[in-house]
Amino acid sequence: MPIIEARGLARTFTSRKRTVHAVRGVDLTVEAGEIVGFLGPNGAGKTTTLRMLTTLLQPTAGSATVAGADLRRDPLGVRRRIGYVPQAIGQTMGGTDPECMVDEELLDQAALYRIGKADAAARAAALTAQLDLGGLDKRLVKTLSGGQRRRLEIALGLVHQPALVFLDEPTTGLDPQSRSNLWEHIRGLRSDLGTTVFLTTHYLDEADALCDRVFIIDNGVIVGSGTPDELKRQVSGDVVTLAVNGATDKARELLARQPIVGDVTVADDGGLRLNVVNGAEALPALLRVLDDASITLHSINLSRPTLDDVFLTMTGRSLRDDSPSATPADQPERQQPADKE
Amino acid sequence: MSFIHDTLVVFRREMRLSLRNPAWVVIVLVQPVLYLVLFGPLLTRLPAGTLGGSAGTGSAAAGAAAAYRFFVPGLLIQLGLFGSMFVGFAIISDWRGGVIERFRVTPVSRLAVMSGRVLRDTLVLVVQAVVLVLVSLAFGLRAPVTAVLISLGFIVLVAVGLASVSYATALTVKSEDAFAPMLNSVIVPLVLLSGILLPMTLAPGWLQGVARISPFRYIIDAMREAFAGHYANTIMLEGVLVAAGLAVVCLWLGSRVFVRENA
Numbered sequence: 384m385p386i387i388e389a390r391g392l393a394r395t396f397t398s399r400k401r402t403v404h405a406v407r408g409v410d411l412t413v414e415a416g417e418i419v420g421f422l423g424p425n426g427a428g429k430t431t432t433l434r435m436l437t438t439l440l441q442p443t444a445g446s447a448t449v450a451g452a453d454l455r456r457d458p459l460g461v462r463r464r465i466g467y468v469p470q471a472i473g474q475t476m477g478g479t480d481p482e483c484m485v486d487e488e489l490l491d492q493a494a495l496y497r498i499g500k501a502d503a504a505a506r507a508a509a510l511t512a513q514l515d516l517g518g519l520d521k522r523l524v525k526t527l528s529g530g531q532r533r534r535l536e537i538a539l540g541l542v543h544q545p546a547l548v549f550l551d552e553p554t555t556g557l558d559p560q561s562r563s564n565l566w567e568h569i570r571g572l573r574s575d576l577g578t579t580v581f582l583t584t585h586y587l588d589e590a591d592a593l594c595d596r597v598f599i600i601d602n603g604v605i606v607g608s609g610t611p612d613e614l615k616r617q618v619s620g621d622v623v624t625l626a627v628n629g630a631t632d633k634a635r636e637l638l639a640r641q642p643i644v645g646d647v648t649v650a651d652d653g654g655l656r657l658n659v660v661n662g663a664e665a666l667p668a669l670l671r672v673l674d675d676a677s678i679t680l681h682s683i684n685l686s687r688p689t690l691d692d693v694f695l696t697m698t699g700r701s702l703r704d705d706s707p708s709a710t711p712a713d714q715p716e717r718q719q720p721a722d723k724e
Numbered sequence: 725m726s727f728i729h730d731t732l733v734v735f736r737r738e739m740r741l742s743l744r745n746p747a748w749v750v751i752v753l754v755q756p757v758l759y760l761v762l763f764g765p766l767l768t769r770l771p772a773g774t775l776g777g778s779a780g781t782g783s784a785a786a787g788a789a790a791a792y793r794f795f796v797p798g799l800l801i802q803l804g805l806f807g808s809m810f811v812g813f814a815i816i817s818d819w820r821g822g823v824i825e826r827f828r829v830t831p832v833s834r835l836a837v838m839s840g841r842v843l844r845d846t847l848v849l850v851v852q853a854v855v856l857v858l859v860s861l862a863f864g865l866r867a868p869v870t871a872v873l874i875s876l877g878f879i880v881l882v883a884v885g886l887a888s889v890s891y892a893t894a895l896t897v898k899s900e901d902a903f904a905p906m907l908n909s910v911i912v913p914l915v916l917l918s919g920i921l922l923p924m925t926l927a928p929g930w931l932q933g934v935a936r937i938s939p940f941r942y943i944i945d946a947m948r949e950a951f952a953g954h955y956a957n958t959i960m961l962e963g964v965l966v967a968a969g970l971a972v973v974c975l976w977l978g979s980r981v982f983v984r985e986n987a
Contacts, residue, residue, distance in 0.1 A: 437829050441985045458985075459831055467829040469822045478826030480818070482741050494733045495830040497726070539826065 384451070386547050386579050387413035387436065391445035393603075394431050405431040407603040408445065413581060413596075415546065418573055420594035421583040422690070424700070428603040429583040430470065433551055436581075437467045450547045463496070466540030466548035470583075472556050477536040481525035485516060485535055488524065489542060496543040503542075510538040513575070514568055530561030534568065541578070548572065550582040554589060566593050587690040597690070601698040615688045618696045620645065621662030622688070623669065626654040626681040634678050643668060654682075662687065730833040734840020742844065752848060755807075756856035759799050763921070764863055767791040785864060792865035797875060797947035798920035800853050801940050804879055805914060807852065808886035809907055811845050812894025819898060838891050838982040845887040846880055853879045871950035878943050878967050885971040888978030895981055914938055919945075942966040 389411040396403045406428040413419050423429050434440040436449055438458040446453070452460030471477035479488055486507055493503030511517050514534040524532060533553065540548050553569065554562040570593065572578040584590055590597045591611045599607040599614070607614060627634045635655055639647045643665050645658035659665040662685040673680055694700070742748055768791045818824055827837050857865070857872055894903050915921075918940035924932055935941050946963020954960070 439825060439828060439986075462829055463831045465829070467826070469825050471822070475820055475822040475825060478822035480741065480821060480823055482744055483737075487737075487740070491733065491737050492826075492830070495730075495827065495832040497729065497831070 385412045386415040387411055387447070387449055387581065389436065389445065389447035392432065392435055392442050392447055393444040394435055394440060395443045404603055406435070409600070409605055411598065411605070413579065415579050416573065416577065417595050418569070418580040418582070418593055420590040420597045421581065421600060422585065422587070422590045422597050422694070423600035424585055427600045429600055430551060432600070433549055433583055437465060437549055438462055450545070464545055464547065466543070466545040468536050468540040468548065468550045468553065470551035470555065471533060471536065472552065477533065478539065479524045479532060479536055481523065483524050484520065485511070485522055485524065485527070486520040488535060488539060492539045492542045498543060506542055506544070510541060513571065514538045529557055530564060533557060533561070533565060537568070541572070541576070544576070545578065547579045547581065550580060552584060553582055554584070554586070569593060587694070591690050599694060599697055606697045607693065611690060614690065614693045616660070618688050618693050620658050620660045622686050623657040623659055623662055623665065623683065624650060624654050624686070625657070625683040627673065628679045628681050630678050631655065633676065634673060637672055637676055638669065641668065641672060727833050727836060730836030731839045731843060733832065734836050735843045738841050738844040742848070752852055753855055756799070756803055756852050757859050759802065760856065760859055760863060764792065764795060767795050788864035789866040792860050792863060793867055793951040794923070794948060796857065796860050796865055796867070797944050797951055799856060800875055800879055800947065801882065801918065801944050802915065802920050803852050803856065804849055804882040804886065805911055805940070807849050808845055808883045809890045809911060811841070811887050812890035812903060813900060815841070815891050815894050816898060816900055816903065819895060824895070834983050835979050838888060838978055841891060842884055842887045846883040849879055849883040850876060867951045868953055870955065871953070874950040874955070875947045878947055878963065881967040881971040882943065885974035889974040892978040892981035914940060917941065939966045939970050
């Protein structure tokens with residue numbers, strides 16, 4: 384049975400007589416043991432969907448089963464079985480109190496799940512070891528580094544050994560070193576603890592490096608899903624660019640006739656640009672064709688699409704143009720201040 | 725029962741965080757004494773009889789005792805008003821820190837997020853009230869023990885009600901900039917209309933009429949009756965009903981904000 388199954392999940396906010404469709408019918412299936420990424424620009428509906436799945440927000444339509452409990456009928460059952468690590472940027476922070484000590488936070492969190500004192504202490508010890516927080520027990524949260532604090536917040540989401548943990552923007556705001564370190568820890572959650580991880584991100588490299596599967600959300604709807612490789616292939620396949628000495632037209636004609644080649648276009652610099660399904664396998668064949676025709680090759684380059692290309696193809700926008708000022712005026716339904724009621 | 729367990733978990737956390745702040749501890753203990761030292765001497769100089777019926781006509785000590793029997797109930801309510809109504813500020817920063825959201829995703833009772841804090845605030849106010857009464861004894865207050873216990877009961881009801889409504893309001897507006905002026909616009913009229921500093925019997929008729937809208941007016945009157953040794957009359961009954969009603973209504977309002985599904 385899937386650990387998350389959502390059908391037509393939707394959320395509408397009404398503020399100042401304006402209705403904002405933050406999420407417009409999301410279907411999701413996540414299997415136990417997956418690391419799944421929810422990718423989209425700010426305001427796409429990532430956090431709103433996550434808040435619905437974690438019982439912080441009631442859906443205005445749709446249904447979902449999360450960790451075996453029905454989201455609408457048994458929200459308490461959902462809360463018992465999931466871990467949730469809120470995003471640490473924006474309107475609200477990641478959930479730790481700066482004046483608390485590290486071990487106090489872990490033990491308080493365990494008490495919230497009604498875990499007995501001895502078990503709680505054992506869990507806290509295991510988690511501090513797992514997440515590299517050893518020796519920090521008696522430190523105040525405000526004295527931790529950004530990466531340490533984020534790892535503590537993740538540890539809090541794991542105190543009750545949930546089968547499923549939601550991480551909202553786990554690495555946003557961290558320096559590159561702390562980010563890749565945290566990626567290791569997130570992979571460890573699955574490999575060492577068998578935890579299913581559902582994370583949101585607006586970093587393509589993060590989704591690419593970490594996730595088995597990615598859902599791309601834009602404007603409150605899921606516009607694509609699959610493994611990072613599937614998504615990339617879905618876009619346009621690989622791109623081979625090559626330049627030949629003279630004979631460009633002849634080469635173009637020859638190559639266009641090959642069954643493995645899709646479109647052939649002439650690039651601005653006079654080179655040829657070929658779409659192929661699988662570039663690595665296509666290269667030898669292409670080389671042979673040119674060689675047989677005695678056309679000498681000047682340069683050849685194979686580029687695989689990135690998730691950014693995927694995002695561009697699916698939404699017509701680049702994920703990098705993500706700042707609010709770059710939000711096109713023709714998309715008024717993007718949620719802005721109405722995000723939190 | 726799980727609700728009580730949850731409330732105690734939140735209470736312990738909040739109490740621990742409060743006690744960690746030495747400035748907070750000092751302010752909590754010094755505040756009641758300041759009221760007494762900086763305003764008490766004014767009252768003892770008022771002409772005998774100004775402060776209500778049972779003013780002593782004899783010695784200076786008897787006059788002072790009567791003044792404090794009038795003044796201490798007002799001070800207790802004032803402590804409650806200021807202490808409990810300002811507690812909401814802390815929950816705005818907790819909300820901003822993501823702490824409230826973190827608790828709401830756990831199986832902990834969502835009402836306990838409020839009740840644990842209210843329990844802390846109530847305990848703090850009772851401690852402050854006891855300090856105030858003890859110091860007042862040194863200043864010359866003479867009152868029956870029963871009266872003091874009845875007053876503490878009133879204080880508990882006031883603290884529970886006001887702290888709940890303060891948390892609920894703060895968590896609704898989620899902004900210190902909006903919350904502070906709201907508090908001022910409520911507290912100042914309440915202080916003036918409740919007869920905390922001077923008896924409302926000195927007021928002209930229309931003002932006495934307006935003062936009837938302040939629930940604290942009834943509570944203070946009942947506390948003053950108790951300090952004067954009268955425990956069973958309509959003033960006391962009114963005070964008890966108003967205090968209990970206030971606590972129940974405010975708790976209900978507060979719980980609605982904390983228990984709702986969307987926050």
